[in-house]
Amino acid sequence: MSANQYRAYAIRYGHRDNVPAHEAFHRPHAAPAGGMDYFVWLITDGQTNIVVDTGFGEAEGTRRGRQFLRSPERGLAELGVDAARVEHVVLSHFHYDHIGGTALFPNATFYVQEQEMRFYTGAGGSLPVIRESIHVPELLALLELNYAGRVKFVDGDAEIVPGVSVHKASGHTPGMQFVSLDTSRGRAVLTSDASHYYANMEEANVFNTFVDLVGVLRGHQRIRETASSPDLILPGHDPLVLQRLTRVADGIVEL
Template sequence: MSTKWNVFAIKYAERNTRTRADSFIFDDHPAAQHGMDYFVWLLTDGVRNILVDTGYDEAEGKRRDRPILRDPALALEALNVSAESIDTVIITHLHYDHAGGLDRYPNAQFHLQEIEMGFATGPCMCDPTLQMPYTAEHVCDMVRHVFSGRVVFHKGDGEVASGITVHRIGGHSRGLQAVRVETENGPLCLASDASHYYENYLDRKPFPIVVDVEDMVMGFDKITALAAGEKTRVIPGHDPLVRDYYPEVGTSGFVWRLDSGRV
């Protein structure tokens, strides 16, 4: 019997100067304001602590004029978890807002799609448009982890732990992967940027930063299947609605529990 996990969303930044044109290729109201939240996700069974994505830090926020609200590694302390206690980090893809601070988890092993590593270090990074969501130092940090033997590469589907699997989706980046997590209330799919917002996958509206539109659109079906067809158990990567749909944890104001179901 697979392990059942508790799943938490931890918000570390937000960007409210965006429009719907920044979120959807096809939209009837492209100039309307459309905010974005930035999360990392903690999976815990009471013994092991597994982090999905690492966010970005203050320096990266300044460089991109996207300041953070709190340090993602320190924000874990709201759940009585330290960065040192994280034994596994799943990186959904190597974009700056998902793979900064890779040096903050000294005891962790990292899980990444093989094709994402190749994409982030290959000839596509010579093109400024494809390079834009990546930060060279973050990618170099992952290369250092490869050389120190701390990276597990996956080719498509793979198991990370009992009750936790990764699945290549592609689309937004070449090696984007979603995470399927077994919980007491059924399987949950952390879609990450396979669907930035609920609206992306529910209305099949692609996000503008895309390597392969076909992979992105087909990915909308994959993430739903990973949640056993239950669309309410698909968690998008950046949607502020997550804060309305799931119960807040404690008094910090930046943690929500996902495995207990919608409120």
């Protein structure tokens, strides 16, 4: 057991009702009963805070018909964390609902996969089906952060701080990465969109947005290999997360 023991919190900031089955699952399946929740995650040992993803901006989320329940900043504040003082932010991938809130973290370094930046600032941007999930101003904000020296690039797997790592799992996007952390119960995984729902992984029925189907499935495998047990795996958008984990406040649960 590592000396580093972190706690992980899922903070719900957004919601969408009525997600059709064909959007959530690649093969035939019932529609997700609870729709879709939107989270940011906090990893903390009480001293070091690592935030995973920054959510969508209110205007962009609303334009897409998503409910913006609160700023992720307010959820973090409920856990006693001032977003303005957070030093480490992992961006799991560049879709609009994950990189929309970078301005909430003026003192953070942002950890991204090299391939993700290369793809979305290059060839990927000209493909209509790819562009759908991108909000360009958010991407430009990331470019500015990079030129301000505030983006750290990872190619593959890397430890961000002792006991917390990112793992590349190309599939949903080219530079998709999930996060693992040492907890008192073993190694836990925040999958972000490497698995939106528990059912995506459990039934090998992947979320119906991907650039590489086999990559997504191999990502599921790597998540299983990384986590000490299945109940330490937290999917990225599943309303069941709020039911299965321990409630600490409205829309906030602890792993």
